[in-house]
Amino acid sequence: MARRRQAVTIKHVAADAGVSLQTVSRVINDGPNVRPAMRERVQASIEKLGYVPSIAAQRMSGAKSYLILALNDRERTIADWRKREGGDWVDQMLLGGMLKCAEYGYRMIIELVDTHNDHVERELGAAIAALQPDGVILTPPHSENPLITKLLAERHIPFARIGTRASGPGIALTMDDQGSARKATQHLLELGHRRIGFIAGPADYSLSGRREKGWRSEMVNAGIDVEDLYAVGDFGFDSGLRAARKLLQQSSPPTAILASNDQMALGAMQVAREMGLSIPHNLSLISFDNTPVVRFTKPPLTAVDQPIAETASRAVELLIGNAKAGDEPLVIEGSLVMRESTAPPARPGNE
Amino acid sequence: MARRRQAVTIKHVAADAGVSLQTVSRVINDGPNVRPAMRERVQASIEKLGYVPSIAAQRMSGAKSYLILALNDRERTIADWRKREGGDWVDQMLLGGMLKCAEYGYRMIIELVDTHNDHVERELGAAIAALQPDGVILTPPHSENPLITKLLAERHIPFARIGTRASGPGIALTMDDQGSARKATQHLLELGHRRIGFIAGPADYSLSGRREKGWRSEMVNAGIDVEDLYAVGDFGFDSGLRAARKLLQQSSPPTAILASNDQMALGAMQVAREMGLSIPHNLSLISFDNTPVVRFTKPPLTAVDQPIAETASRAVELLIGNAKAGDEPLVIEGSLVMRESTAPPARPGNE
DNA sequence: TTGAAAGCGCTAACAT
DNA sequence: ATGTTAGCGCTTTCAA
Secondary structure (H helix, E strand, C coil): CCCCCCCCCCCHHHHHHHCCCCHHHHHCCEEEEECCCHHHHHHHHHHHHHCCCHHHHHHCCCCCCCCEEEEEEEEHHHHHHCCCCCCCHHHHHHHHHHHHHHHHEEEEEEEECCCCCCCCHHHHHHHHHHHHCCCCEEEECCCEEEEEEHHHHHHCCCCCCCCCCCCCCEEEECHHHHHHHHHHHHHHHHHHCEEEEEEEEECCCCCHHHHHHHHHHHHHHCCCCCCEEECCCCCCHHHHHHHHHHHHHHCCCCCEEECCCHHHHHHHHHHHHHHCCCCCCEEEEEEEEEEEHHCCCCCCCCEEECHHEEEEEHHHHHCCCCCCCCCCEEEEEEEECCHHHHHHHCCCCCC | CCCCCCCHHHHHHHHHCCHHHHHHHHCCCCCCCCCCCHHHHHHHHHHCCCCCCCHHHHHCCCCCEEEEEEEEEHHHHHHHHHCCCCCCCHHHHHHHHHHHHHHHCCEEEEEECCCCCCCCCHHHHHHHHHCCCCEECCCCCCHCHHHHHHHHCCCCEEEEEECCCCCCCCCCEEEHHHHHHHHHHHHHHCCCCCEEEEEECCCCCCHHHHHHHHHHHHHHHCCCCCCCEECCCCCCCHHHHHHHHHHHHHCCCCCCCCCHHHHHHHHHHHHHHCCCCCCCCCCCEEECCHHHHHCCCCCCCEEEECCCCHHHHHHHHHHHCCCCCCCEEEECCCECCCCCCCCCCCCCCCC
């Protein structure tokens, strides 16, 4: 194991520029009290020698680590990767978060941690001790795990909680699930649908509740009785199958369905096909998430886009401190991406 | 900026266990010359205090950084993420690489670098200086960029080159493109196809050549003239469209097509649909890569699976040094995933 | 088998 | 405005 040393250190630069270490350090960190001439001379040496500060050394002397930890649920993430169903949550996090990190000289490290685990604290504690990140991004369901938020708060590590409105320490960011659900429901309403079914996500995700609430409130606003229009799934394809059957195999079935995620929508699609219902002619369908797969179904699905990249990007900015966090949760609006799975109901006003 | 210190350091452990720093260090690193009793005592203190060594400090004193850098092409990766077409290269790298890293206490950091850039060396040099990774994983097209391999070799940083057979410094790993192409072609041959078209990838990817070679050699073996059965694309959907048209709009079109990646296969599918050719009845289709999207097409595509996760995992093992690298490139075999896009030709023996 | 001392590259605190 | 000193947490000499 060759003992590898830094090729060119602050010392080399100092020697080359004929100044003290401290002056070089000041230049690197944009510190005050350096004459422009001096600054330039040092900068020139830095360029010449191709000097880049060692993060490890910077960290050692109490400065920043330039590391942001993105915490994802271990079990779920690995399962998604293995299934290869096209979910791109992690990619979008990287797209938004990692690129924003890079802008400021930070790196993003993905860390997988089990929420349903006695040793969350141990696992997370170990990651923090080893890496000493300058900030942590929590994704659901970690965002609402008190064990995690407590630990982070105690250690005074800045953190962002994505996908939650719950108050508490840390910066809360939400993708406006409720508003998006309203938009989707409105769209269906405007097309003339009255019986709009809803497939909810599992209760242990708070966003499931918010999506449901958005749908429900629009329905109530429109004066529509919501009875028999509600089903629950677990975000999996099979649960979408079951939920859609329940909704569609009744005497007066919905003419449109809003599914709380893409996989359940795929399940609903399958049921429609089995029942000989053509989409969008006999059944309109809108899904949540807008993962890649909805572009390739027949027909392509109208879907609520979750602005994951944008949200991750904002989270990083907030953590790094180049943006100010308010007291209220930061709401990043999603959008409804129109494709070909929605149309007016076949028999307007049917019931 | 609160000057954050390590919560529990090696000193605390030493004090708690009543031994010297050095002894604790030996225990942490499984060093020699520690009596079992001593080791246990120290271990107990470590557990009790929840001590985890600081990577920064370890790195500072010349030890490992426990960081593996995974280098991906910036432009291509970002474009893929933005397109959201379901490519999951990065995810599979993480699945294989990151999990393997975790097994040994390492972390994997994804780094995006432009290959077609005068300052590749600068960019990479900066990342290395800042992070001081213990190993680097190169993905195409970096794997064959001499600027990069040279830099890494000079600095004596262990690195793996994925997707190349080229000799040179570093560990070469390939996913057996040629063998996979042979398998796919054989499968088509066994089904009774003779006129098997091939859509090649762009020439600047060496794997394009290997895939082509596999197809060509099987065809020659079977005594089939390959004329008019070959087209080239650039891995994009549109190029698949063009290539398929060229292949299919001739007097004696192929009864089967092997496309060098999924997106081009999608293009071919579209052309078939336009021409009223049903898959697999009138045209058999096999694609390379097996990204998520091929599960959702109609019909689902038979595809060559690229074992990215497995390859990344092996690369990490080799880099960390828990496996020995041979001189020859390590070949990780892909597999043909059977779905519904292949069948015997409509009129057996047609030409 | 154990411990003490030196130093890794850098920055904060304190001179000058 | 610049330089000097001390120390971060750890590992590697070297000494006992």
